[in-house]
Amino acid sequence: MTGDAAVMGPMVTVACLELAPEVGELARNAAMASRAIGTAARSGAQVIVLPELVTSGYCFESNDEARSVSISQDDPLFDQWSAEAGGAVVVAGFAERGDDERLYNSAVLIDTSGARTVYRKTHLWDTEQLFFTAGSAAAPVVPTAFGRIGVMVCYDMEFPEMTRSVALRGADLLVVPTNWPWAQRPAGMPAGEIVIAMAAAMANRMPIACCDRRGTERGQRWHQATTIIGGDGWPLATAGPDGVAVAEVDLAATRHKHLSSRNDALGDRRPDIYSRDEVSTTRPDG
């Protein structure tokens, strides 16, 4: 695991904004996010990450409720966020109403040109399956003014195929809007999702910024485990009392994947050995 001497490169200021959306309150949530984006951008953030479904809330009681807070990819809100962001890149989760009238649990990447890319979550957690259709496209890697940014949503990240995929496609930074339901864990341990994120960062030498949410919603609590993880896999920052986590992330240092003078995190892969299993849909018979 020992890294060699760091190659210093462009430092990018990443901010995660652990907001507390209210379910069903689209206008309120959108305005709260706009204000938070503006504040973070004026404080110097260059990449700003917001929670999953920040516009809609999470714990829907009906399809009608979910639909009532869904917006399309060309909603003017994203231009408003772009204006608030100045030159910063924003990634945020939202409930998307597609042209096909289906709902998707999506994340939008916004820059000065407005909504650049929308990704539809491909691995849906639990009751999300009642309200959302799973996406069918791979997680994007978007070239931006602040590096190539990979985007996925919450449970997606728990699949190592997903994190590996964006690393293989050259992501300098992975950003992950999340809503992590609270769960028991042993004393002294990070949330399980953070363990998974740290391991993914280590295995791919790729910084990962996870933006969780706060605010109890219909009895549901959250880990509130927002963490920005460096390319060596160790946490750089967690959210303070104000819900904001900020870190300077060295994107260039992890463009090389050296782990030792003879080892490379991606180059040492042996697709000749495991490719057959990886594409398999075989499941244990137990």
Place this chain on the structure above:
Amino acid sequence: MTGDAAVMGPMVTVACLELAPEVGELARNAAMASRAIGTAARSGAQVIVLPELVTSGYCFESNDEARSVSISQDDPLFDQWSAEAGGAVVVAGFAERGDDERLYNSAVLIDTSGARTVYRKTHLWDTEQLFFTAGSAAAPVVPTAFGRIGVMVCYDMEFPEMTRSVALRGADLLVVPTNWPWAQRPAGMPAGEIVIAMAAAMANRMPIACCDRRGTERGQRWHQATTIIGGDGWPLATAGPDGVAVAEVDLAATRHKHLSSRNDALGDRRPDIYSRDEVSTTRPDG
């Protein structure tokens, strides 16, 4: 991450023996391992894991030295270990001299029939590349009296393709002989390799027993981070002052991969989306 109610099943007693081999001292190391296997078996261990290269030591100074402590797959030592083990299964690392006269960093799985399976490490760490040839076969999943046991060696485990592969092929338990060179880590954090093992256990709902080594060798220290991890990803046991970690592992509980009433750790995979990337050898151009 929240698991549902546990399905209780056959408990298997797993013991990791964090021994301190001496480089170049084959007879001494083999005898030390024999004694430790016998002691563990008489204490009730059913699956016994020893370190990587426990017969040979690790920090070789020359090819001749490595060759001098290499043994073949049919070495009588493995029958001796089988006898010491009674009915237990033993997995241990050794320096293998192949029929092709090449050296491999291998692990042997032994049961009452003697050496059942030999796996040759496919991802070689740093100076291992000076002495060993990388294996060309996938990590095995071996049906034993105590469940289906996956076997890989040290750095192999840092590739999520490897851990996923044995889980997809039905491993109830993954055992990993290791030699983890000491490396700095933030206060309060487990060794990076343990973070990776915990994440792999979580992502695959698969218990993992990692057996590290102890004893400074030619100035090289080790994490001494031997840990048995449950199928939920949390540590069950670490090595005590005697170097032994013992845990009762519920192998049946993780034969189902349910994460929620609607989620399944393996069934939720989307090979339709990521198979193309997974088999790719593409690397970032940065």
